[in-house]
Amino acid sequence: MANENSAWQLDDFVDSLVVELDKTRETLAVKAINRPLSYTVKEVALDLNIFPSYDGDNVTFITAQPGQQGASKVTIQLGSITDQQVRATSKAPTARGDINLDQINIDKSTKKKLRKLGVNSVDDLKQIEQKNVDLQKVSDNTIDYSALANQIRKTRRDQNPPRVSAVSLSAGDDGLPRLSIRGENLAVDPRFKPVAVVNKTIAEVTSCSDKEVTLHISADHALSRDNEVILTCDPFAVMKVNVRAGLTP
Amino acid sequence: MPGIDEAFMPFWQIVERMLSFTGEIDNPAAGVRSYIHRCEIDSPVELDVVRDEHGVLHIGSTPPLYYLNTTFLPAFHRLRFAAELSEARHGE
Numbered sequence: 001m002a003n004e005n006s007a008w009q010l011d012d013f014v015d016s017l018v019v020e021l022d023k024t025r026e027t028l029a030v031k032a033i034n035r036p037l038s039y040t041v042k043e044v045a046l047d048l049n050i051f052p053s054y055d056g057d058n059v060t061f062i063t064a065q066p067g068q069q070g071a072s073k074v075t076i077q078l079g080s081i082t083d084q085q086v087r088a089t090s091k092a093p094t095a096r097g098d099i100n101l102d103q104i105n106i107d108k109s110t111k112k113k114l115r116k117l118g119v120n121s122v123d124d125l126k127q128i129e130q131k132n133v134d135l136q137k138v139s140d141n142t143i144d145y146s147a148l149a150n151q152i153r154k155t156r157r158d159q160n161p162p163r164v165s166a167v168s169l170s171a172g173d174d175g176l177p178r179l180s181i182r183g184e185n186l187a188v189d190p191r192f193k194p195v196a197v198v199n200k201t202i203a204e205v206t207s208c209s210d211k212e213v214t215l216h217i218s219a220d221h222a223l224s225r226d227n228e229v230i231l232t233c234d235p236f237a238v239m240k241v242n243v244r245a246g247l248t249p
Numbered sequence: 250m251p252g253i254d255e256a257f258m259p260f261w262q263i264v265e266r267m268l269s270f271t272g273e274i275d276n277p278a279a280g281v282r283s284y285i286h287r288c289e290i291d292s293p294v295e296l297d298v299v300r301d302e303h304g305v306l307h308i309g310s311t312p313p314l315y316y317l318n319t320t321f322l323p324a325f326h327r328l329r330f331a332a333e334l335s336e337a338r339h340g341e
Binding site: 028035036039041047049 | 259260261264265268271272273284285288295296297298299300305306307308321322323324325326327328329330331332333334335
């Protein structure tokens with residue numbers, strides 16, 4: 001007698017079934033090399049005797065085993081479809097740079113609600129926004145959209161963190177000292193001007209871009225051999241740089 | 250974690266084995282040669298569905314193991330599929 005059957009979800013089962021049928025196709029293709037006649041499987045249907053169960057989140061099925069009576073019947077039918085039909089009925093593969101819901105630090109309940117609305121990634125959310133759908137209303141105000149948007153921005157920022165490649169002190173056009181911080185992904189959010197603290201004193205940011213942030217340094221900053229620069233590029237990227245002053249040879 | 254029961258075979262094998270016929274009916278004496286161009290199979294099967302340690306679902310299957318009426322009746326699922334002769338025969 002077989003082992004205890006495992007519970008499965010429909011997509012899980014269909015995925016396994018498709019993998020099995022792919023193996024059949026590959027084997028038949030190999031056989032066709034030496035056989036004059038070869039066959040292709042066109043349509044497959046499986047009538048399954050199953051017991052469904054619902055745990056509050058998901059419906060799962062267990063295939064009936066010998067001796068078990070009263071099972072429900074599910075028919076899974078796999079037909080042949082054309083490339084065009086696949087394109088018309090399938091969701092586009094996840095684009096590079098898209099963020100899956102699993103990568104965002106939001107509570108399980110929000111993730112579950114979003115999935116029920118068919119939202120699995122940030123791109124899905126964007127598409128909903130573009131169609132002017134108010135997610136908050138659709139979800140009966142159970143999804144805090146602003147918190148979600150912030151988490152998405154944070155996740156995006158985490159994937160492109162600021163990187164410092166060089167720091168230098170020089171005199172600006174007005175003759176006042178300027179501290180220039182160069183690197184990658186520094187001031188990338190145009191809605192937010194970076195905030196800098198040098199040796200525990202706020203420093204004015206005179207210019208900023210994704211490659212360079214320049215600070216105005218005054219006597220209040222008390223530059224010494226070792227200096228601490230804290231740069232808040234945006235609400236999701238704060239970095240601390242220790243700048244050691246050295247003599248130019 | 251249990252694998253597929255040894256009395257069962259992976260699902261792909263059952264389909265492949267059901268299609269293990271030559272497909273050609275040759276009677277040189279009568280001067281007749283026929284071939285099967287489409288075949289439809291509708292069969293009861295038993296299933297063993299197990300999940301491995303990686304969470305992957307495996308579908309084991311077998312034709313009915315017993316034909317006798319017993320007190321412990323197997324659960325018969327039903328497999329239907331159609332197979333058609335490939336469009337291009339080998340070498341053509």
